[in-house]
Amino acid sequence: MPATPRSRVPMRPASLHASSWAAAALLCSLAAGAQEALPEEAAARIVGGALTDPAGFQRLRELCDGIGPRLSGSAGAAAAVAWAAERFKQDGIPVKLEKVMVPHWVRGTLEKGEVVARPGAAPLALSLTALGGSGPTPETGLTAEVLEVRSLAEAKALGERARGKIVFYNHDMTLAKEYGELGELRGRGPIEAQKLGAAAVLVRSLSTASLRSPHTGMTRVDPALGPFPSAALAAEDAELLHRLLERGPVSVRLWLSAHQLPDVESANVVAELRGRERPEEIVLIGGHLDSWDLAQGAVDDGAGVAIVLETMRLLAKEHPRRTVRAVLFMNEENGLRGGEGYALEHAAEVAKHVAALEADSGSGRPLSVQVHGGAGAAELLRPWVRPLAILGAESTADSPEAGGADTSPLARAAEPVTMVSVRQDASRYFDLHHSAADTLDKVKPFELAQATAAFAWTTFALAEMPAVLPRPQPKPAAK
Numbered sequence: 425m426p427a428t429p430r431s432r433v434p435m436r437p438a439s440l441h442a443s444s445w446a447a448a449a450l451l452c453s454l455a456a457g458a459q460e461a462l463p464e465e466a467a468a469r470i471v472g473g474a475l476t477d478p479a480g481f482q483r484l485r486e487l488c489d490g491i492g493p494r495l496s497g498s499a500g501a502a503a504a505v506a507w508a509a510e511r512f513k514q515d516g517i518p519v520k521l522e523k524v525m526v527p528h529w530v531r532g533t534l535e536k537g538e539v540v541a542r543p544g545a546a547p548l549a550l551s552l553t554a555l556g557g558s559g560p561t562p563e564t565g566l567t568a569e570v571l572e573v574r575s576l577a578e579a580k581a582l583g584e585r586a587r588g589k590i591v592f593y594n595h596d597m598t599l600a601k602e603y604g605e606l607g608e609l610r611g612r613g614p615i616e617a618q619k620l621g622a623a624a625v626l627v628r629s630l631s632t633a634s635l636r637s638p639h640t641g642m643t644r645v646d647p648a649l650g651p652f653p654s655a656a657l658a659a660e661d662a663e664l665l666h667r668l669l670e671r672g673p674v675s676v677r678l679w680l681s682a683h684q685l686p687d688v689e690s691a692n693v694v695a696e697l698r699g700r701e702r703p704e705e706i707v708l709i710g711g712h713l714d715s716w717d718l719a720q721g722a723v724d725d726g727a728g729v730a731i732v733l734e735t736m737r738l739l740a741k742e743h744p745r746r747t748v749r750a751v752l753f754m755n756e757e758n759g760l761r762g763g764e765g766y767a768l769e770h771a772a773e774v775a776k777h778v779a780a781l782e783a784d785s786g787s788g789r790p791l792s793v794q795v796h797g798g799a800g801a802a803e804l805l806r807p808w809v810r811p812l813a814i815l816g817a818e819s820t821a822d823s824p825e826a827g828g829a830d831t832s833p834l835a836r837a838a839e840p841v842t843m844v845s846v847r848q849d850a851s852r853y854f855d856l857h858h859s860a861a862d863t864l865d866k867v868k869p870f871e872l873a874q875a876t877a878a879f880a881w882t883t884f885a886l887a888e889m890p891a892v893l894p895r896p897q898p899k900p901a902a903k
């Protein structure tokens with residue numbers, strides 16, 4: 425079908441608040457020529473298309489039920505790369521694979537633990553799972569006394585007492601926003617215990633709800649020390665250990681068969697819609713193809729993959745002013761090689777990236793748009809996201825939180841790329857995140873469609889609005 429000519433009809437004054445008109449008028453005077461009437465018909469096609477076409481959820485279903493878990497280096501990850509490239513081709517969008525070497529960590533078949541029998545009490549089985557990057561225990565298992573701590577500082581303070589023990593990081597995460605701060609217990613906790621000569625680490629799952637599912641995730645490995653047995657405990661089992669420790673010493677026996685295999689060649693899937701007027705300026709939208717191995721990775725990050733595919737399919741019919749580039753990154757979960765590889769491969773054109781978005785917060789409905797750019801960036805974008813009012817997501821705010829893991833190397837570049845995020849309702853995201861419960865049935869098709877509408881429109885707006893958002897200041901070099 426030939427593309428419908430883009431309309432330049434201004435939005436009706438009746439649909440606007442007086443204050444937004446005042447702001448728009450002010451911006452007009454501040455940035456002459458920066459304001460231009462919204463292409464309303466495009467808004468109807470993009471937002472309406474995302475809300476009414478079931479293609480996004482159908483593709484998520486293919487990815488989840490057809491391929492399933494996609495940890496870097498696995499057959500599932502390779503299948504996902506081929507599948508995603510094929511879907512872009514089906515939509516008539518030029519696509520290429522950009523090679524990245526990725527880690528290949530495998531869980532193996534053995535992972536279990538138990539509280540060692542105490543006088544008059546049988547062993548108690550624990551619900552746990554190895555952390556990504558964990559090393560194995562001896563095949564016959566490892567038995568040690570457990571020491572509970574609640575912070576890295578408390579672990580370090582154990583000093584010599586940690587030698588030969590299992591260090592247990594406990595916490596009381598209940599809210600999604602606590603993930604960032606408590607994440608270091610999983611990310612760095614094992615290394616700190618390993619340095620003290622501990623035998624293994626248990627970390628309470630970073631989750632906001634639990635039906636006794638442990639939540640995995642990456643832990644760092646010190647190359648000088650090598651992999652170290654580390655596992656996540658279901659919240660209920662962390663509570664059990666805590667209660668038992670209140671009554672006296674507790675020993676745990678742990679069996680893990682996790683290990684690292686040689687790196688594997690994989691790829692970022694990169695698709696592009698060339699801009700009609702300013703093809704050298706790039707708006708990037710990304711998500712990640714890999715997932716943890718315990719489940720289908722429906723919310724992390726199958727939803728993001730579906731959002732990116734659908735954004736490109738919808739925008740292909742619109743021919744926006746700037747180039748829109750989709751990157752389905754590989755290895756966000758346990759190495760970020762895709763994100764780092766992209767920034768390296770495209771170092772010469774980082775300055776031409778005018779904005780980057782990443783869909784990696786699940787499938788919840790959109791709430792607002794966040795911008796990490798130069799002064800006034802969110803204000804400049806605001807009139808252009810008015811079509812998201814139908815979703816209740818039309819507000820914009822400057823926020824250093826805008827951005828994602830895969831695009832973070834672009835945010836740290838010498839000429840940092842402006843980060844734009846569609847903030848989603850992620851209040852229940854960490855109920856499922858990195859656990860065996862991250863399955864397709866958790867995704868509500870209409871919420872995914874709403875999120876897709878918000879991403880697709882915001883991406884279009886960034887590629888179509890006359891002005892480019894001001895870039896953020898470069899981060900001062902670390903001392």
Ligand SMILES: [Zn+2]
Pocket residue numbers: 712724725756784
């Ligand atoms: Zn993710």
